[in-house]
Amino acid sequence: xxxxxxxxxxxxxxxxxxxHYHGVLKNWVxxxxxxxxxxxxxxxxxxxxxxxxxxxxxxxxxxxxxxxLAAGSILRTRxxxxxxxxxxxxxxxxxxx
Numbered sequence: 001x002x003x004x005x006x007x008x009x010x011x012x013x014x015x016x017x018x019x020h021y022h023g024v025l026k027n028w029v030x031x032x033x034x035x036x037x038x039x040x041x042x043x044x045x046x047x048x049x050x051x052x053x054x055x056x057x058x059x060x061x062x063x064x065x066x067x068x069l070a071a072g073s074i075l076r077t078r079x080x081x082x083x084x085x086x087x088x089x090x091x092x093x094x095x096x097x
Contacts, residue, residue, distance in 0.1 A: 003036060004034075004035045004036070004038045005037070005038065005044075006028075006031050006035045006036070006038065007038045008024070008028065008037075008038075008039055008040075009039065009040040009041065010024065010039075010041065010042060010044045010059035010064060011043075011046045011049075012041055012042075012043055012057055012063075012064045013046050013049055014060060015063065016049075016067045018064075020067075025068065025073070026071075028071075028073055029071060029072040029073060032073065039068070039073065041061050041065065042063060043057055043058075043061055046060070057068075080085060089096075
């Protein structure tokens with residue numbers, strides 16, 4: 001049988017707003033106490049809309065993760081970035097493996 005796990009991510013395309021909080025973050029905070037949660041920053045996906053200004057994506061990643069922490073995402077929940085996932089290296093401790 002498979003373990004119950006949650007895998008979810010967000011694109012860092014700008015500042016988070018109340019829709020993110022009510023639509024996603026509240027659920028993540030609740031689920032992290034019930035399941036193993038793997039949350040990731042889908043920064044490569046942000047390039048589909050911000051390809052002309054990729055320099056804003058890095059700051060948006062940090063801003064978004066800070067907002068996740070402020071909303072109550074706890075540190076034992078695993079997080080990673082899609083562009084930093086080292087999927088094929090045996091020493092990788094990234095959650096996306």
